[in-house]
Amino acid sequence: MFKKVITVAAGLALLGGMTACGSSSDGGNGGSGGDGLTMGFAQVGAESGWRSANTTSIRETAKKDGVDLKFSDAQQKQENQIKAIRSYIQQKVDVIAFSPVVETGWDAVLQEAKRAKIPVILTDRAVDSDDDSLYVTFLGSDFVEEGEKAGQWLVDNAQDADVDKNGDVNVVELQGTTGAAPAIDRKKGFEDVTSSDDAIKIIASQTGDFTRDGGKKVMEAFLQSHDDIDVVYAHNDDMGLGAIEAIEAAGKKPGTDIKIITVDAVKDGMTALSEGKINFIVECNPLLGPQLMELAKKVVAGEDVPKRVVTEETTFTQDQAKQVLADRQY
Numbered sequence: 491m492f493k494k495v496i497t498v499a500a501g502l503a504l505l506g507g508m509t510a511c512g513s514s515s516d517g518g519n520g521g522s523g524g525d526g527l528t529m530g531f532a533q534v535g536a537e538s539g540w541r542s543a544n545t546t547s548i549r550e551t552a553k554k555d556g557v558d559l560k561f562s563d564a565q566q567k568q569e570n571q572i573k574a575i576r577s578y579i580q581q582k583v584d585v586i587a588f589s590p591v592v593e594t595g596w597d598a599v600l601q602e603a604k605r606a607k608i609p610v611i612l613t614d615r616a617v618d619s620d621d622d623s624l625y626v627t628f629l630g631s632d633f634v635e636e637g638e639k640a641g642q643w644l645v646d647n648a649q650d651a652d653v654d655k656n657g658d659v660n661v662v663e664l665q666g667t668t669g670a671a672p673a674i675d676r677k678k679g680f681e682d683v684t685s686s687d688d689a690i691k692i693i694a695s696q697t698g699d700f701t702r703d704g705g706k707k708v709m710e711a712f713l714q715s716h717d718d719i720d721v722v723y724a725h726n727d728d729m730g731l732g733a734i735e736a737i738e739a740a741g742k743k744p745g746t747d748i749k750i751i752t753v754d755a756v757k758d759g760m761t762a763l764s765e766g767k768i769n770f771i772v773e774c775n776p777l778l779g780p781q782l783m784e785l786a787k788k789v790v791a792g793e794d795v796p797k798r799v800v801t802e803e804t805t806f807t808q809d810q811a812k813q814v815l816a817d818r819q820y
């Protein structure tokens with residue numbers, strides 16, 4: 491079923507002494523195919539609408555497939571994810587899956603999993619390691635491409651985006667979590683493409699940690715220190731939605747006085763896009779549960795899987811958002 495690289499349309503008491511992060515065990519119900527398979531999943535947190543949809547997809551698919559899912563929420567802290575992974579190793583789960591909050595610092599714990607002969611699947615985000623034997627496969631988006639799509643829209647719409655018509659398109663960037671793959675890659679992709687147009691200038695760039703509150707606070711500060719902002723590029727919808735609140739509180743009209751580009755396309759983002767408050771959204775699909783469980787079953791059965799599985803994604807203009815909003819699943 492899997493080719494070399496697949497593209498697909500998408501979607502206990504775990505830790506003795508670990509009270510900071512939520513954890514649970516969703517007993518498999520003998521559904522199709524995963525009977526008896528135990529998966530330990532170390533989630534990043536619940537920082538965004540995207541993350542909540544991702545968690546729901548994983549939990550629901552595990553239940554449907556009869557996978558015994560041990561789930562932990564690391565509250566966006568790497569140390570909590572590492573503790574969770576160690577706990578899964580101790581529990582001798584069949585497979586560990588996780589979405590690394592940041593790219594670096596995983597080699598030691600992944601070596602421990604390897605020594606215990608427990609396969610690891612990366613989902614959503616990658617790790618930065620020289621040793622790719624530390625994980626079996628990586629399922630998730632191409633974040634550089636997402637940044638490129640955001641940048642290309644701005645290049646194509648630069649004249650319109652120059653709201654004050656002074657010849658410069660001044661961009662403020664709301665970055666995701668510092669050190670996280672989507673923050674690094676979405677920045678890179680956007681810069682690679684927009685650097686072809688001298689008029690486009692990133693005048694400020696700061697992390698909003700992928701949260702609505704973070705986006706709002708950083709945008710408030712940007713509005714105080716810059717009176718010439720034409721465009722907000724937010725690495726996710728939630729930070730863009732926070733920026734909208736800050737822009738409206740400053741007496742400006744989001745989407746008109748200041749253009750907004752975001753990534754994700756969750757329902758709240760798509761609603762704001764259809765209302766004209768956001769100008770363009772690059773999709774990042776959170777519904778990874780079905781592909782993750784398929785990969786896990788194959789890995790545990792000793793079958794070959796591709797090293798990289800890229801999710802297929804699209805983009806949305808305001809008109810396109812109006813057309814698809816009613817059927818949006820998340």
Ligand code: AHR
Pocket residue numbers: 537538539540541614615672700725726727728753754774
């Ligand atoms: O890793 C995916 C990113 O993480 C999503 O774009 C963002 O909303 C989430 O928090």
